[in-house]
Amino acid sequence: MTEPTSKASEPAIPAPPQVTAPPQQAKVPSNQSSAAAPAAPNPDLDRAKDIADRITSKYPGSKLEWVKPRRLKVSVPSGMIKDVALFARDSLGFDHISTVSGVDWIAKSALEVVYFVGSTAPGQEGFVLALSERVPRDNPVVPTLIEVWMGAEYHERETHEMFGLNFQGHPDQSHLFLPEDWNDLPPLRKDYVSPGR
Amino acid sequence: MKMALETEYSPDADRIMAVSLGPQHPGAGHFRIRLWLDGDYVVKALPDAGYVHRGEEKMGEYRNYIQNVPHLERPVILDSSNILFAYSLGVDELMNSKIPSRGQYLRVIMSEINRIISHMYFIAIQGLFLGHTTMITWCMGDRDFWIDLGERIAGARVTFAYIIPGGVRNDIPEFAIEKGLRTCDWFEKRMDEYEKIFYDNPMVHQRSDGVGVLSREEAVAFGATGTVARASGLALDVRKDEPYSSYQDFEFKTPVLTQGDSWARAYVALLDMRESVKIIRQALKRLPQGPVRLKLGPQPRVPAGEAYSRTEAARGEMSYYIVSDGSPRPYRLKIGVPSAKNLRALPHLLRNVHVADIPVIYWSLNYWPVEADR
Numbered sequence: 001m002t003e004p005t006s007k008a009s010e011p012a013i014p015a016p017p018q019v020t021a022p023p024q025q026a027k028v029p030s031n032q033s034s035a036a037a038p039a040a041p042n043p044d045l046d047r048a049k050d051i052a053d054r055i056t057s058k059y060p061g062s063k064l065e066w067v068k069p070r071r072l073k074v075s076v077p078s079g080m081i082k083d084v085a086l087f088a089r090d091s092l093g094f095d096h097i098s099t100v101s102g103v104d105w106i107a108k109s110a111l112e113v114v115y116f117v118g119s120t121a122p123g124q125e126g127f128v129l130a131l132s133e134r135v136p137r138d139n140p141v142v143p144t145l146i147e148v149w150m151g152a153e154y155h156e157r158e159t160h161e162m163f164g165l166n167f168q169g170h171p172d173q174s175h176l177f178l179p180e181d182w183n184d185l186p187p188l189r190k191d192y193v194s195p196g197r
Numbered sequence: 198m199k200m201a202l203e204t205e206y207s208p209d210a211d212r213i214m215a216v217s218l219g220p221q222h223p224g225a226g227h228f229r230i231r232l233w234l235d236g237d238y239v240v241k242a243l244p245d246a247g248y249v250h251r252g253e254e255k256m257g258e259y260r261n262y263i264q265n266v267p268h269l270e271r272p273v274i275l276d277s278s279n280i281l282f283a284y285s286l287g288v289d290e291l292m293n294s295k296i297p298s299r300g301q302y303l304r305v306i307m308s309e310i311n312r313i314i315s316h317m318y319f320i321a322i323q324g325l326f327l328g329h330t331t332m333i334t335w336c337m338g339d340r341d342f343w344i345d346l347g348e349r350i351a352g353a354r355v356t357f358a359y360i361i362p363g364g365v366r367n368d369i370p371e372f373a374i375e376k377g378l379r380t381c382d383w384f385e386k387r388m389d390e391y392e393k394i395f396y397d398n399p400m401v402h403q404r405s406d407g408v409g410v411l412s413r414e415e416a417v418a419f420g421a422t423g424t425v426a427r428a429s430g431l432a433l434d435v436r437k438d439e440p441y442s443s444y445q446d447f448e449f450k451t452p453v454l455t456q457g458d459s460w461a462r463a464y465v466a467l468l469d470m471r472e473s474v475k476i477i478r479q480a481l482k483r484l485p486q487g488p489v490r491l492k493l494g495p496q497p498r499v500p501a502g503e504a505y506s507r508t509e510a511a512r513g514e515m516s517y518y519i520v521s522d523g524s525p526r527p528y529r530l531k532i533g534v535p536s537a538k539n540l541r542a543l544p545h546l547l548r549n550v551h552v553a554d555i556p557v558i559y560w561s562l563n564y565w566p567v568e569a570d571r
Contacts, residue, residue: 044439068290070439071505096433097420098507099533101518116505116518116533120417120431126439128505130518151420151541158537162254177247177570187255194255 044069048127051092059084065132073114073130081133085115085148093121094129100155102163104137106190111140113165117149135165144170162188213240218555220248228566230543230559234552242547242555244540250570257530261496262288265530267358272534273568274355275318278304278311279510280532280568281360286441287506287517288362291499300364300489301443306377306480307350307359308442308508309473313384314343315511316466316473319424319563323463324395326556327404332395339387346380349373362497364490374481381478388471396464405459409546409558412457419541423513424465424563429457435509446483447476459561466563469511496525510535512563536569 045068052064052072061080065073076084088094094117103112114132119125133142144167146153156167157176164186167173175182185192212235219229227248233241253272257265269284270277282304289296296304317340324332344354350369351357359366395401411421416429426433434451436444452468454461501523507516513535520529539562546558 066503073503096417098422098514098516099518099531099538101529101531101533103520103529114518116516118433118514120433125433125437126435128507130505149420150418151538154537154541175247177250179247187252192255194252194259197259 042069044126048072051127051129054092055084055088058087065130070126071128071130073132075112075132075134078133078135081131082143082145082148085117085131085145088117088129088131089148092129093119093124094127095149096120097149097151097155098128100152100159102159102165102188104163104188104190105134106137109137110134111137111163111165113142113159113163115145115149115152140165141168142166143168146170162186164189212236220245226566227570228564230547230555232547232552232555237552239547239550239552239555242544244543246540246566246569248570249567253571254530254532257527259526261525262362262499262527263493263495263497265527266361267356269532270356270358271567272532272571273315273510273512273536273565275565276311276315276511276568277356277358278307278360279508279515280534281358282308282442283506283508283510283515283517284519285360285362286508287504287519288499290504290506291502291519291521292362292493292497293500294363294491294493296364296442296491297488298443298485299368299487302480302484303350303365303369303489304360304442305444305447306369306477307347307357307365309477309480310343310347310350311357312473312511313470314340314347316470317343319511319560320391320395320463320466323557323560326560327401329395329398329401332391335391335394339384342380342384346373346377349376361490363493364488366490368489369484374484377477377481381474381481385471385474388467388474391467396460396467402460404554405463405557405561406456408459408554409550409561410456410458411542411546413455415542415545416457419545420538421513421542422538423510423535424462424469425539425542426513427452428454428461428465430455433514435507435514439507441506441508443480444476447479449476459557462561462563498523498525499527512536512565512568513538532571534568534571536563536565539564540569 048067052067055074056062056064061077063075065075096118098116098118101114112132112134114130117129119127135142144156156170159165160167160173161175161178214234216232216234217229218232220227229245231243231245232239270281273280317336321333321336347357348354350373351359411429413430416426416431432451432453437451449472452465454465499521501521504519507514516533518531519527522528
């Protein structure tokens with residue numbers, strides 16, 4: 001179970017059972033490359049799968065949402081995101097926060113927070129890990145990840161005001177972009193309707 | 198310069214004065230910095246953004262993928278092609294469309310022209326903040342030749358709306374290729390003059406050397422990107438890291454400096470422009486024949502899925518997170534703009550500095566309030 005710290009990509013990657021890409025992604029594995037043949041070997045895709053394997057095997061509750069060349073999205077169950085984030089930063093080299101986003105899944109009554117993390121590790125600069133957690137819409141509380149990626153501070157503050165997600169432990173969740181006296185639903189929630197619509 | 202004010206600071210101390218810089222400051226644009234001053238020194242600074250927040254992401258959810266093109270470039274009209282480039286890459290990825298190679302080359306040409314337009318504005322205002330009037334007059338004047346070139350290609354002057362999902366909006370006219378090559382030749386000579394009058398100027402060095410130093414570790418921790426990261430020794434360049442479009446076809450370098458001060462952040466912009474000129478020249482000379490766009494129709498249906506696309510905009514990594522549910526409109530459209538990514542470095546750099554250094558440090562971060570607010 002010990003994780004190797006070297007970032008060498010493993011040559012043998014069979015189709016692992018963990019890779020449960022949604023059906024719409026399953027048929028477009030090589031959409032970025034110029035090669036039209038889907039069977040063409042793609043080292044960037046293999047490496048992204050390798051990274052995903054390392055996360056999902058270490059944290060059994062986590063689930064690979066989709067994987068593409070240089071991109072992967074992993075969702076984690078409640079209470080685990082900070083551990084996975086620390087593992088991704090310290091052992092996988094994802095140390096450079098890119099942005100934080102929220103998604104309002106109103107039909108499923110859930111709010112999702114997604115951290116997009118790039119890397120400064122040599123040879124891995126083009127990879128982006130998306131780390132997500134879904135929380136119930138009526139009690140959207142997630143831990144802040146400022147201690148993992150300091151640059152997440154303002155991105156989390158923005159996600160808080162736009163989605164109403166509460167980042168526990170965040171030092172300042174006052175409005176960043178919205179007016180101070182904003183007294184309405186968080187505007188990027190789906191049940192907020194823009195004026196005039 | 199370095200004072201142990203951090204430890205002495207208490208909000209009730211009589212000697213601490215709270216001041217608002219902006220939002221009507223002519224240089225700061227629509228942006229306020231809340232300052233706590235002890236005499237001439239900044240004890241604490243907090244950025245206050247949001248004066249030009251227009252809800253671009255919410256607007257994006259109400260419009261279809263083609264209607265989104267014109268309004269998505271409004272947050273950063275200085276660099277309008279690069280913000281649409283990232284959007285188009287994301288939509289192309291979701292639609293699994295293969296862009297014709299002439300369209301790819303034209304996307305690169307326009308993106309690099311916009312990088313120069315944006316950087317010219319950046320160093321012009323940096324010159325203004327340093328009291329270097331020549332720089333603003335020269336750069337603002339010379340920038341117009343690049344805007345002219347963009348107009349010859351796209352038809353509009355600043356908001357080009359040229360790069361769209363599926364390719365580019367129209368083909369480049371023959372005379373614009375020749376004009377572009379001439380502009381490149383002229384501009385390379387012109388940049389030598391910028392170096393002499395601005396970057397080698399003792400006054401500029403005195404005002405910006407060692408001012409607002411951001412170390413490499415801090416740049417990584419804050420998630421700094423673009424010119425800010427590359428001036429601090431962090432060699433991040435999306436064009437190299439994941440060669441999108443046709444960037445793998447061109448020879449260029451990623452300029453990296455290690456000083457991390459305001460001077461380096463301004464100088465990286467000039468080095469960037471030298472590489473941009475190289476790329477534009479190669480692309481114009483080797484422009485392949487063929488169509489420039491795919492036929493998508495006015496209301497393309499995008500398959501359900503998610504995409505995270507990135508481009509290297511003038512200010513740094515421009516990223517889009519697009520969630521599609523299969524309808525003609527995006528379910529979620531997140532714009533990750535470089536200004537917002539670099540904003541975290543500002544309160545850190547504005548500690549224990551002279552008030553007179555604030556404009557230099559602020560502008561050297563290449564922060565554009567309209568872009569950050571969206």
